[in-house]
Amino acid sequence: MASQVRGQGTGYRGQGWGIREMLAHVKRKFLYDQVKQKATQGGLRARGRRLDQGESPLKWLHDGRRGNVSIPKEREGHLEGGPGSLKGMRWGSRIGLALMGMICLLLILKAVPVHSAGQGLILATTTSTQDSGLLDFLLPIFERKTGYLVKTIAVGSGEALAMGSRGEADVLLVHSPEAEKKFMAEGHGLRRRPVMHNDFVIVGPAQDPARIQGTPSSAAAFKAMAQAQSLFVSRADQSGTHKMELNLWKAAGLSPQGKWYIEAGQGMGETLRIADQKGGYTLVDRGTYLAMKKGLGLSVLVEGDGALKNFYSVIELDSARHPKVNAAGGRAFADFLVSPETQRLIGIYGQDEYGQPLFFPNPKEMN
Numbered sequence: 001m002a003s004q005v006r007g008q009g010t011g012y013r014g015q016g017w018g019i020r021e022m023l024a025h026v027k028r029k030f031l032y033d034q035v036k037q038k039a040t041q042g043g044l045r046a047r048g049r050r051l052d053q054g055e056s057p058l059k060w061l062h063d064g065r066r067g068n069v070s071i072p073k074e075r076e077g078h079l080e081g082g083p084g085s086l087k088g089m090r091w092g093s094r095i096g097l098a099l100m101g102m103i104c105l106l107l108i109l110k111a112v113p114v115h116s117a118g119q120g121l122i123l124a125t126t127t128s129t130q131d132s133g134l135l136d137f138l139l140p141i142f143e144r145k146t147g148y149l150v151k152t153i154a155v156g157s158g159e160a161l162a163m164g165s166r167g168e169a170d171v172l173l174v175h176s177p178e179a180e181k182k183f184m185a186e187g188h189g190l191r192r193r194p195v196m197h198n199d200f201v202i203v204g205p206a207q208d209p210a211r212i213q214g215t216p217s218s219a220a221a222f223k224a225m226a227q228a229q230s231l232f233v234s235r236a237d238q239s240g241t242h243k244m245e246l247n248l249w250k251a252a253g254l255s256p257q258g259k260w261y262i263e264a265g266q267g268m269g270e271t272l273r274i275a276d277q278k279g280g281y282t283l284v285d286r287g288t289y290l291a292m293k294k295g296l297g298l299s300v301l302v303e304g305d306g307a308l309k310n311f312y313s314v315i316e317l318d319s320a321r322h323p324k325v326n327a328a329g330g331r332a333f334a335d336f337l338v339s340p341e342t343q344r345l346i347g348i349y350g351q352d353e354y355g356q357p358l359f360f361p362n363p364k365e366m367n
Contacts, residue, residue, distance in 0.1 A: 120149040121329040124160035124169035126240055127267035129312070132287040132358050137349055142336050148329050154267070156239025164188055164315065167322030171330035172315040173337070175285075176240035180313060190318040190327070195337045196346050196359040197311045200244055202302035203272075203289060204230075204281035212281075218305040219251035226252070229260040231280030235271045236263035244310070245283045251307070272296060285310050287358035290350060312359070314338070338362065 129135050130152065139150050153160070153169065157176035163169045165188045173195065174180060184192055202212065202221055210230040212221040225232055234256075235242045249256055262280065264271045268288045275282040276296045289300070314334045319327035336342055343361040350358035 119326060119329065120151060121171065121326055121333060122151050122153065122169045123171055123173065123333065124153045124155065124163045125173040126157045126160060126175055126312075127154045127269065128175070128241070128285045128288045129173055130154040131267065131269040132285075132291045132350075134287070134346070134349055134359065138337075138342065138345065141342075141345075142333060145336070146332050148332065150333075156235070156237040156242065156267070158238030158240075158243070164317055167317065167324055170317060170326040171333045172317075173312065174240060174315065175310055175312045176243050177311055177313075179240075179243065180315065183315065187321055188318060189315045191316045191334070192313050193315075193334060193338050194362055195312045195314050196343075196361050197309060198286045198359050199303065200241070200283055200308040200310050201286050201289060201300045202281060203275070203284055203296075203298040204301050205279045205297065206299050207279075208301060210281070213301040215302050216305065218248050218302055218307055221302045222248050222252040223254065225281055226254050226256060229258065231260050231262065231275075231278055232256065233262045233264055233271055233275040233278065233280045233282045235268065235282075236265050237267070239268075240310070241268060241283060241285060244308075248283070248307070272298065287350070290354045290356070290358055 125135070131154075135152060135154075139152070142148070143150060153163070155163075157174040158179060160169070160172050160174050161176070161179055161183050164172050164183065165186070172189075180189075180192060183189055200218075202218060204210075204212070210221075210225040210228040212224050215221040215224065234245055262274070262278070264274050266274070268284060269292060271282055272284055272289070272292055273296075274280075276298050281301075282298075286303075289296075289298075314337050316330045316334050317325040317327065319325050346359050347357055347361045350356065
């Protein structure tokens with residue numbers, strides 16, 4: 001896992017920041033400005049389609065996070081050999097263009113306020129903050145304000161906390177309160193602060209074979225699904241969502257097993273897709289569901305139970321316990337998340353596109 005995410009044989013922490021990371025940062029800053037400017041002009045596509053008038057471009061900024069920004073077909077000739085294309089250029093023109101590009105890149109790199117080598121920031125976080133598009137919205141703002149280069153590793157909260165316990169991340173954004181308390185009690189974290197909350201919902205096919213729609217108790221709904229042996233897809237990855245699911249089965253007095261219970265071992269987005277493909281039920285945070293619902297045939301069937309509250313917190317790592325962590329960077333990111341301006345942005349994220357925010361800021365009642 002480590003070698004796949006961070007490079008063969010280097011582990012998560014790595015050895016500082018190279019040209020690839022610098023170019024990725026520059027690309028992110030460029031896209032932040034260009035996509036924002038051109039999205040409403042119909043000149044860019046996201047995931048193979050145009051961005052609609054008024055559609056927020058922010059969630060499409062990062063390749064490998066939400067999707068790629070591509071060039072429309074009518075403009076592909078400029079890459080394939082049509083008039084003015086690269087293929088049609090003379091060698092002298094190509095060399096001149098390359099030199100101009102290198103000069104521009106050096107000027108851009110000089111203008112980017114990047115910290116010295118080793119001052120990049122590793123964020124280990126739950127998949128829901130990525131699948132919902134929230135990080136694509138917030139990270140460019142943080143990077144532009146501070147100059148830190150953020151490497152995001154989106155895994156379940158359990159794995160994010162495990163990374164923190166090994167000193168393989170600088171800051172954590174997670175949603176598994178009991179596991180977080182244990183993490184802090186073991187001395188890995190310096191400070192844990194509430195950031196936001198939303199809630200979990202039970203989604204499933206419109207046919208609703210277990211007849212759970214409108215059930216006020218999530219535990220009762222889980223019991224009904226088990227009795228009907230209706231297909232249920234579990235994340236089964238020790239994430240915050242998986243821990244919540246296990247708590248609900250326990251409240252129902254059940255230990256699920258059998259062909260009807262599928263353990264996906266995947267993140268939230270992929271688990272939703274599996275449930276959709278197989279016509280099953282699953283437990284999901286509302287933010288991720290709203291961000292993905294257009295491509296799904298799943299409906300919210302159970303919601304509003306107090307047991308389904310979902311709290312997110314940011315944890316700074318203790319540099320006394322883990323001396324290699326970037327404590328200053330972790331503190332800067334945590335301060336950014338709980339700042340009044342970022343809290344305001346969290347509270348409005350998704351409002352225009354989904355008719356409701358995907359998260360609510362800084363829950364005072366975080367447990």
